[in-house]
Amino acid sequence: MRANDRNRAWIVVVLLFMFMMINFADKAVIGIAVVPIMQELELGPRQFGLVGSSFFLLFAVSQAKQTRSALESARMSPRSRRTERTCCAPLSLRATATG
Numbered sequence: 001m002r003a004n005d006r007n008r009a010w011i012v013v014v015l016l017f018m019f020m021m022i023n024f025a026d027k028a029v030i031g032i033a034v035v036p037i038m039q040e041l042e043l044g045p046r047q048f049g050l051v052g053s054s055f056f057l058l059f060a061v062s063q064a065k066q067t068r069s070a071l072e073s074a075r076m077s078p079r080s081r082r083t084e085r086t087c088c089a090p091l092s093l094r095a096t097a098t099g
Contacts, residue, residue: 030055 030052038048 027056 034048037043038045043051
């Protein structure tokens with residue numbers, strides 16, 4: 001393995017770590033904000049549990065869909081992947097930025 005490839009590999013590892021930390025923090029914020037949210041929406045513990053469970057269920061389903069799409073794109077030819085990245089990258093960045 002060349003030094004340049006090794007550096008790129010470490011950059012990818014660091015970026016993945018940072019994205020996982022952001023992903024974890026995103027889920028932890030809901031737990032921190034539970035009491036104010038329950039008070040503002042006048043929800044009981046049972047109702048908030050139902051809302052929270054449905055949120056995490058929807059999140060899990062969407063992640064499964066994204067994983068399937070990623071696996072399908074991995075089977076594409078390099079030219080098709082390049083076209084897909086060119087067309088879909090701006091939309092993906094917009095969706096990520098707006099939540």
